[in-house]
Amino acid sequence: MSSTPAASSPADLLRRLFDAAIAAAQPALCLPPHLPEPPRGRTIVIGAGKASAAMARALEAHWPGPLEGIVVTRYGYRVPCDRIEIIEAAHPVPDAAGLLASQRIRAAVQGLTPDDLVIALISGGGSSLLVAPGEGLTLEHKQAINTALLRSGANISEMNCVRRHLSALKGGRLAAACHPARVLTLLISDVPGDQAEDIASGPTVPDPSTREQALEILNRYRIEVPPAVRVLLDSDACETLKPGDLRLARCETRFITTPQIALEAAARVAREAGITPVILGDDLEGEARSVGTVLAGLARHTARHGSLARPPCVLLSGGESTVTVRGQGRGGRNVECLLAMAIALRGQAGVYALTGDTDGVDGQEEIAGALISPDTLARAWAAGINPQQRLDDNDGHGFFEALGDQVITGPTLTNVNDFRAILILPS
Secondary structure, eight states: OOOOTTSSOHHHHHHHHHHHHHHHTOHHHHSGGGOOOOOSSOEEEEEESTTHHHHHHHHHHHOOSOOEEEEEEETTOOOOOSSEEEEEEOSSSOOHHHHHHHHHHHHHTTTOOTTOEEEEEEOTTHHHHSOOBOTTOOHHHHHHHHHHHHHHTOOHHHHHHHHHHTBSSTTTHHHHHHTTSEEEEEEEOOSGGGOGGGGGGOTTSOOOOOHHHHHHHHHHTTOOOOHHHHHHHTSGGGOOOOTTOGGGTTEEEEEEEOHHHHHHHHHHHHHHTTOEEEEEEEEEEEEHHHHHHHHHHHHHHHHHHOSSSOSSEEEEEEEEEEOOOOSSSOOOHHHHHHHHHHHHHTTOTTEEEEEEETTSOBTTBSOOEEEEOTTHHHHHHHTTOOHHHHHHTTOHHHHHHHHTOEEOOOOOSOOOOEEEEEEEOOO
16 A cells, blocks of 8 residues: 555554544543532443443442442443442343343342432443333344344334334333433443434433334334234334423433544544545445445546545544345455445546444454455456455455455444545546
8 A cells, every 4th residue: 555644554544544433432531521419319320332341340449429320332332430330241132131121220220219329331332231021022022123123224212113013111111210310321332413312222211202103113114023013013002201290301412422523533634634524424325335335436536536535534423323234245344345445446547445433342253344446346356356255245344354454353342334445636
């Protein structure tokens, strides 16, 4: 790869941008300013998500009084805490450990008083980790629904609408269980638009969606569900708590970090390297391969005509794309987006890119994402790899593994959704 104005390789610079985005979303940095004064009564900490354990540790380090609690996070994301119990469970398909953790979290907030404070630490991934089946449903039902939704091509808002209506804790129900205590929810957003009800399916916030909308989503994506699921969705028993519900009157929600904050951190690093950053948006959605193709078009036009900025520049974006699974490959959405981008770029000179999930896990692989360069397609063909066939098989991970272009971070202990950076150098 050619050198950048900062005398580092394009791959190194892209990785620095990605690392800056992740660092800006670390709970140790962004959580302490949002902590309230201790209450007259007890302080109970609950939480769910990929960042919840790191959030719990940050809270413990800065909390002046007694506290107790329990949070559930993804396997491999545990961090040591002294007073808050950390339970690990499966993501993105829930397991028995998540079910047990959910039951214990609900038990922890029983019998509270108006003098008590509940601090809810909520981040992306909580929908799968906080698995408490609704009336008449089992863990197996929830596993089947989650798997079908993940393969359907539904976006995160649609998936979480269904999840909320099939849960005993999501859609504000966990906050209702805390009543009459005060509830402060600290959120790390991983969803386009930063809608609180979509982060971990909103266990402590009101939900404006309806069961009729959940049914429509299942019908639209032709998702076959067990009879018990249909029975529940046909009943008002599945309806979530709505805005104005008195049980949520003492609930407050604060966003402690968002995808936009992460993109701005990456932009600062780019400027320091003499690269002009252009933030395209923090909520780009759609089929992963379509997003990749559109971004490739923007990159080509900018490389040739300086339409968005004169090279050297970097196009930054976030959001959450979707994948309609048709092949037998290993996924996931970031590498699918990047492979489609590489195909559409057709070896465009001077264009390099990195896409990755800020939680360090793209799909179900312990791989954050990957990198491309102008010679990506040529190297693939030389190795006997057909890029389009790999894309058709949803095998982005297999493609980039074969080229040695994967980005592996390990558990990042946070999650502000997908990160995309397209570096355009003068050619």
